[in-house]
Amino acid sequence: MPTISQKATAMPASPIRKLVPFAEAAKKRGTKIYHLNIGQPDIETPDTFLNAVKNADMKIVEYSHSAGNESYRRKLCGYYQEYNINVDQNDIIITCGGSEAIEIALLTCFNPGDEIIIPEPFYANYNGFSRAADVIVKPVASSIDTGFALPSIEDFEKQITPKTKGIMICNPGNPTGRLYTKEELEALSILVKKYDLFLLSDEVYREFCYDGMEYVSVMHLAGIENNVVLLDSISKRYSACGARIGAMVSKNKEIMAAAIKFAQARLSPPTYGQIGAEAALDTPKSYFTAVNKEYVSRRDYITEALNNIEGVYSPKPSGAFYCIARLPIDNADKFCQWLLESFNFNSETVMLAPATGFYSTPGAGFNEVRIAYVLKIEDLKAAMTCLEEGLKVYPGRTI
Known part of the structure; x- marks a missing residue:
C-alpha cells in the first residue's frame, strides 16, 4: 500500500x-x-442574515467573483469604517471562513522554510496551516500569571533570525481572551518596521471587548500599512459559524494581487453565505x-x-x-x-x-x-x- x-x-x-x-x-x-x-x-444568528438567505430568489446558484461579491465588499468597507479602518473593496478578498484567510495569507506572504513568530498559546489552526504551508512557527511565550499579556519586545526580538518573515497575533485573543492595548501594539509595530516583517492579525472577535477596554486594530498603526494583513470572519460576530464567510484585508497591492490567484484556484466563496453576510451588516446595534x-x-x-x-x-x-x-x-x-x-x-x-x-x-x-x-x-x-x-x-x- x-x-x-x-x-x-x-x-x-x-x-x-x-x-x-x-x-x-x-x-x-x-x-x-x-x-x-x-x-x-x-x-x-440575527434575522437579518437568516431572512436574506430564506428570501434569496435565485434560479441558479452561480459562482461569485473569486474575491467575493462586489456589493458585499463595498458594504463591508462601511462596516470597517465604523472601526476607523479605511479600506476600499479592492483591499478585501472574501474567503471561505477565517481559516481560508489564514491559509491564503500564509501562502501569499511566506516561502517554505520562512519563520513566523506567534505568541503562545495561540489558535491551534495557526500551527496547522503553517505546517501545511511549510512555514516554521517560532513561539514566544506568554504566561497565565500575567493574564497572557503580549510578551516583551525583547522576547520577540530574541526569536528573530535571517529566516524570520513575519509575526502573527490574535486580538482579542483565542484561546486566552486577552485584548492587547494600544501601547502593546505600537511597540510591536516598531519591531515590524525595524525588521520589515509582515504582521498578520486575526481580529474576528472585535465585537467582544469588555470592561470599557478599547479595541485597537493593526490597521490603525501608522507607518506599516504595507506590512499588515487583517484576518476576519463573520462566524462569531453573527453566530454564523457554518456560513463559512471570512475576509483577508490588506492595503498592500502586491499582496492582494498575489492572494487573488489563490482565491481563483478555489473558485469562489459560498454564495448563500455572502448573501447572508451582506444583509447581516444591517443588524441593529x-x-x-x-x-x-x-x-x-x-x-x-x-x-x-x-x-x-x-x-x-x-x-x-x-x-x-x-x-x-x-x-x-x-x-x-x-x-x-x-x-x-x-x-x-x-x-x-x-x-x-x-x-x-x-x-x-x-x-x-x-x-x-x-x-x-x-x-x-x-x-x-x-x-x-x-x-x-x-x-x-x-x-x-x-x-
Missing part, C-alpha cells in the same frame, strides 16, 4: 475536535455533555449590545466559578469568549479524555479543549485547558459542577 505524505503525517490534530469520538461514545452511553471545547455559540451583555455575564460567572474550585486558577479575560484555566492535574490531554471516557456526574460531563494543542513548545500547557463560555449560564453552572466533581476523583490530580 502506498504511504501518505510526510506533510499529512506531520499535520497536527485539532485539540478542539480530536476528542469527538470519545464524546460520541459517551453520548451513546446516555451521558449528557456540556460542550465548552469549541467556540460554537448558542446565541441565535441592539443585537450586539445584548450579546455583549450576555457574554460579560457568562465570563463573570465562569471565572468566579473556576477560581472558587480548589487548585484552579483562571485570569479574567477582557475579550472574545474563551479563557484558559490551570488545573491541579498531571496531563490535560489525559484529563479531558478521562472526563468523557471514564467519568460522569448524575449522567453528565463536560468537554474541554486541552491547552497543549494551543502551544507549539513541547510540554507547554500540560496542566491547562481552554474553556469556551458559549453556553447559557444554567448550562455553565452544570458544567462547572461536573468539572469540580471530576477533579475530586481524577486519578491524576496533583494536589
Whole structure:
C-alpha cells in the first residue's frame, strides 16, 4: 500500500475536535455533555442574515467573483469604517471562513522554510496551516500569571533570525481572551518596521471587548500599512459559524494581487453565505449590545466559578469568549479524555479543549485547558459542577 505524505503525517490534530469520538461514545452511553471545547455559540444568528438567505430568489446558484461579491465588499468597507479602518473593496478578498484567510495569507506572504513568530498559546489552526504551508512557527511565550499579556519586545526580538518573515497575533485573543492595548501594539509595530516583517492579525472577535477596554486594530498603526494583513470572519460576530464567510484585508497591492490567484484556484466563496453576510451588516446595534451583555455575564460567572474550585486558577479575560484555566492535574490531554471516557456526574460531563494543542513548545500547557463560555449560564453552572466533581476523583490530580 502506498504511504501518505510526510506533510499529512506531520499535520497536527485539532485539540478542539480530536476528542469527538470519545464524546460520541459517551453520548451513546446516555451521558449528557456540556460542550465548552469549541467556540460554537448558542446565541441565535440575527434575522437579518437568516431572512436574506430564506428570501434569496435565485434560479441558479452561480459562482461569485473569486474575491467575493462586489456589493458585499463595498458594504463591508462601511462596516470597517465604523472601526476607523479605511479600506476600499479592492483591499478585501472574501474567503471561505477565517481559516481560508489564514491559509491564503500564509501562502501569499511566506516561502517554505520562512519563520513566523506567534505568541503562545495561540489558535491551534495557526500551527496547522503553517505546517501545511511549510512555514516554521517560532513561539514566544506568554504566561497565565500575567493574564497572557503580549510578551516583551525583547522576547520577540530574541526569536528573530535571517529566516524570520513575519509575526502573527490574535486580538482579542483565542484561546486566552486577552485584548492587547494600544501601547502593546505600537511597540510591536516598531519591531515590524525595524525588521520589515509582515504582521498578520486575526481580529474576528472585535465585537467582544469588555470592561470599557478599547479595541485597537493593526490597521490603525501608522507607518506599516504595507506590512499588515487583517484576518476576519463573520462566524462569531453573527453566530454564523457554518456560513463559512471570512475576509483577508490588506492595503498592500502586491499582496492582494498575489492572494487573488489563490482565491481563483478555489473558485469562489459560498454564495448563500455572502448573501447572508451582506444583509447581516444591517443588524441593529441592539443585537450586539445584548450579546455583549450576555457574554460579560457568562465570563463573570465562569471565572468566579473556576477560581472558587480548589487548585484552579483562571485570569479574567477582557475579550472574545474563551479563557484558559490551570488545573491541579498531571496531563490535560489525559484529563479531558478521562472526563468523557471514564467519568460522569448524575449522567453528565463536560468537554474541554486541552491547552497543549494551543502551544507549539513541547510540554507547554500540560496542566491547562481552554474553556469556551458559549453556553447559557444554567448550562455553565452544570458544567462547572461536573468539572469540580471530576477533579475530586481524577486519578491524576496533583494536589
